[in-house]
Amino acid sequence: xxxxNELKLFQEKVNPELKIFFDKNIEDSKKNNFITTEALKxxxxxxxxxxxRLRPALMYWSYKGVGGQNEKEIIKTSIxxxxxxxxxxxxxxxxxxxxxxxxxxxxxxxxxxIGKIITKNKRDSVHFGNSxxxxxxxxxxxxxxxxxxxxxxxxKLVIKALSQLQSIVARVAVGEAQDVFIEHKRSASEEEVLDxxxxxxxxxxxxxxxxxGAILGGASDELLNKISKFAVPVGVAFQIQDDxxxxxxxxxKIGKPIGxxxxxxxxxxxxxxxxxxxxKKQKETLIKLLGKKDISKDEVEEFRVVIRETGALDYANxxxxxxxxxxKGALNxxxxxxxxxxxxLALADFMAKREI
Amino acid sequence: xxxxNELKLFQEKVNPELKIFFDKNIEDSKKNNFITTEALKxxxxxxxxxxxRLRPALMYWSYKGVGGQNEKEIIKTSIxxxxxxxxxxxxxxxxxxxxxxxxxxxxxxxxxxIGKIITKNKRDSVHFGNSxxxxxxxxxxxxxxxxxxxxxxxxKLVIKALSQLQSIVARVAVGEAQDVFIEHKRSASEEEVLDxxxxxxxxxxxxxxxxxGAILGGASDELLNKISKFAVPVGVAFQIQDDxxxxxxxxxKIGKPIGxxxxxxxxxxxxxxxxxxxxKKQKETLIKLLGKKDISKDEVEEFRVVIRETGALDYANxxxxxxxxxxKGALNxxxxxxxxxxxxLALADFMAKREI
Numbered sequence: 001x002x003x004x005n006e007l008k009l010f011q012e013k014v015n016p017e018l019k020i021f022f023d024k025n026i027e028d029s030k031k032n033n034f035i036t037t038e039a040l041k042x043x044x045x046x047x048x049x050x051x052x053r054l055r056p057a058l059m060y061w062s063y064k065g066v067g068g069q070n071e072k073e074i075i076k077t078s079i080x081x082x083x084x085x086x087x088x089x090x091x092x093x094x095x096x097x098x099x100x101x102x103x104x105x106x107x108x109x110x111x112x113x114i115g116k117i118i119t120k121n122k123r124d125s126v127h128f129g130n131s132x133x134x135x136x137x138x139x140x141x142x143x144x145x146x147x148x149x150x151x152x153x154x155x156k157l158v159i160k161a162l163s164q165l166q167s168i169v170a171r172v173a174v175g176e177a178q179d180v181f182i183e184h185k186r187s188a189s190e191e192e193v194l195d196x197x198x199x200x201x202x203x204x205x206x207x208x209x210x211x212x213g214a215i216l217g218g219a220s221d222e223l224l225n226k227i228s229k230f231a232v233p234v235g236v237a238f239q240i241q242d243d244x245x246x247x248x249x250x251x252x253k254i255g256k257p258i259g260x261x262x263x264x265x266x267x268x269x270x271x272x273x274x275x276x277x278x279x280k281k282q283k284e285t286l287i288k289l290l291g292k293k294d295i296s297k298d299e300v301e302e303f304r305v306v307i308r309e310t311g312a313l314d315y316a317n318x319x320x321x322x323x324x325x326x327x328k329g330a331l332n333x334x335x336x337x338x339x340x341x342x343x344x345l346a347l348a349d350f351m352a353k354r355e356i
Numbered sequence: 357x358x359x360x361n362e363l364k365l366f367q368e369k370v371n372p373e374l375k376i377f378f379d380k381n382i383e384d385s386k387k388n389n390f391i392t393t394e395a396l397k398x399x400x401x402x403x404x405x406x407x408x409r410l411r412p413a414l415m416y417w418s419y420k421g422v423g424g425q426n427e428k429e430i431i432k433t434s435i436x437x438x439x440x441x442x443x444x445x446x447x448x449x450x451x452x453x454x455x456x457x458x459x460x461x462x463x464x465x466x467x468x469x470i471g472k473i474i475t476k477n478k479r480d481s482v483h484f485g486n487s488x489x490x491x492x493x494x495x496x497x498x499x500x501x502x503x504x505x506x507x508x509x510x511x512k513l514v515i516k517a518l519s520q521l522q523s524i525v526a527r528v529a530v531g532e533a534q535d536v537f538i539e540h541k542r543s544a545s546e547e548e549v550l551d552x553x554x555x556x557x558x559x560x561x562x563x564x565x566x567x568x569g570a571i572l573g574g575a576s577d578e579l580l581n582k583i584s585k586f587a588v589p590v591g592v593a594f595q596i597q598d599d600x601x602x603x604x605x606x607x608x609k610i611g612k613p614i615g616x617x618x619x620x621x622x623x624x625x626x627x628x629x630x631x632x633x634x635x636k637k638q639k640e641t642l643i644k645l646l647g648k649k650d651i652s653k654d655e656v657e658e659f660r661v662v663i664r665e666t667g668a669l670d671y672a673n674x675x676x677x678x679x680x681x682x683x684k685g686a687l688n689x690x691x692x693x694x695x696x697x698x699x700x701l702a703l704a705d706f707m708a709k710r711e712i
């Protein structure tokens with residue numbers, strides 16, 4: 001099964017729904033005031049300029065996998081998790097000081113620019129941009145919730161799904177808090193990093209969407225637990241692969257400049273493990289280059305060599321592989337129907353390669 | 357009817373529920389990690405150190421007013437709107453750079469301090485504090501939604517209420533965006549200011565909670581529309597009175613230093629009207645003092661004189677009175693039961709005085 005193609009097919013179904021959603025809300029906002037209209041237009045632009053729609057796809061496949069039949073409604077409803085994702089990204093972009101997403105100006109960056117025109121000084125305009133980013137994120141979060149309320153699924157299932165959605169948000173925010181903490185104290189234990197991956201990626205990106213779909217498809221709590229046993233290890237592996245790509249991937253593959261994880265000084269599992277195993281000289285190299293804003297290509301290569309020589313790369317690859325196997329083993333117990341079973345097996349393998 | 361006493365009686369019922377909520381979530385968070393535990397403890401401290409619980413009280417009175425019978429459940433559920441309020445305040449405090457709320461350190465201020473210990477420089481620690489404020493706000497928002505999901509009211513009513521709650525959040529965020537815009541461009545038309553009041557105060561503080569309570573009590577859409585005709589004008593009047601107190605109130609009454617609205621350079625209806633009516637000299641005074649960080653008591657008095665002499669105070673008082681009368685007139689059409697009718701009439705009168 002070609003999972004990339006499956007994902008592409010799903011994108012073709014879900015992207016028009018996202019477009020409809022934004023157009024409707026942009027139209028509605030015109031009745032109120034231009035501020036929201038402009039903000040929503042920018043969010044639409046960011047959203048439709050990229051994004052893999054992995055979370056809505058997982059929600060959709062899971063719904064169908066437990067026997068859900070309402071194809072049209074699940075696609076419409078699946079944009080809720082994408083909108084929640086966008087709300088969190090808008091806040092995340094403020095936290096990470098990122099000025100572009102999918103090549104489009106982030107909300108706080110756009111309003112920072114507008115702020116320069118309407119406010120008197122630079123500090124004010126940054127604060128203005130961030131303030132607008134906070135509230136625009138909050139608006140998208142509320143609208144994302146609303147998509148789920150307004151779906152035509154049974155009210156009891158919707159409430160159960162909503163409760164799940166809020167747990168997901170609370171959980172990823174905990175992961176985000178852990179991330180902020182780790183980034184600012186500039187050190188972490190392997191346990192802290194893995195726990196953060198569990199909260200920030202595994203539960204949020206994989207388990208949450210799978211649960212949402214399964215709940216709307218009528219799954220029992222027991223089945224949800226079984227899904228977790230597949231979702232969490234696969235999700236952590238997904239993040240580990242992301243870390244590997246963040247250091248070893250080329251620009252084309254990851255869509256970010258080479259070595260950007262090093263430049264940002266990210267405390268990934270690779271870095272933590274390398275620091276643990278490093279000799280004095282290797283440690284000096286790691287510390288010297290980690291967080292270096294003007295890191296050169298040669299220095300990125302120097303960093304990679306240390307990650308390899310300390311065994312950190314092998315360790316991370318091994319851990320990811322082990323987790324993928326664990327997840328695949330658990331998948332048999334879930335009892336998804338045949339099509340979904342195949343999709344999720346292919347997905348697990350694909351996540352281990354992590355090119356999506 | 358003594359509305360202040362009614363509110364106090366309600367606070368005695370709802371505050372223990374808030375305490376139970378925080379204690380439970382603090383206990384749960386200990387299973388995950390200390391970061392959230394500490395953050396939740398701080399949010400609990402802020403919440404229980406003050407706040408009038410006006411929104412949950414309105415929700416409760418409205419529920420009872422349309423004939424709702426489940427006293428225990430509505431009190432438990434009413435904390436959802438208070439938690440949403442706290443989530444928005446946490447974000448608002450970042451936007452307004454406020455370091456204290458009810459005399460307790462705000463979330464971003466607390467983490468700014470922690471940031472100074474764990475990060476290397478001042479700019480980083482401010483960003484760290486703001487980042488934590490954003491995510492902790494998001495967590496409380498998600499938990500606030502969850503309170504409503506987990507309530508024992510009929511699933512269909514809960515979904516309708518939830519949808520309403522999201523509209524409220526989206527709407528107040530629009531109002532907040534308008535506020536941020538107006539504050540940074542440092543000028544506004546009366547229409548813009550009143551529209552912002554409608555979004556930020558009237559719909560959020562009065563209409564929203566009344567709708568939530570009425571929905572859970574089984575009210576029809578027609579009834580909700582009638583409630584709006586009471587809620588929106590009374591809510592705008594409430595904000596106008598707040599503005600008047602912000603300039604003319606004494607420290608004891610408003611719990612903020614004298615003239616803090618002037619110091620912050622707030623574009624209130626008073627300021628906008630005064631600027632419109634002012635002669636050259638009066639205009640100079642207004643512009644000189646508006647936003648002056650080290651404004652003296654004499655200068656506050658000077659500012660007040662101009663607000664009075666330009667007729668802005670009379671205008672604002674007159675507008676508030678007119679709106680209160682409009683709201684009271686609409687109240688008869690709602691058909692709340694006798695107890696609630698009395699409460700809301702007293703509330704409208706009280707809001708015109710605006711000492712709560």
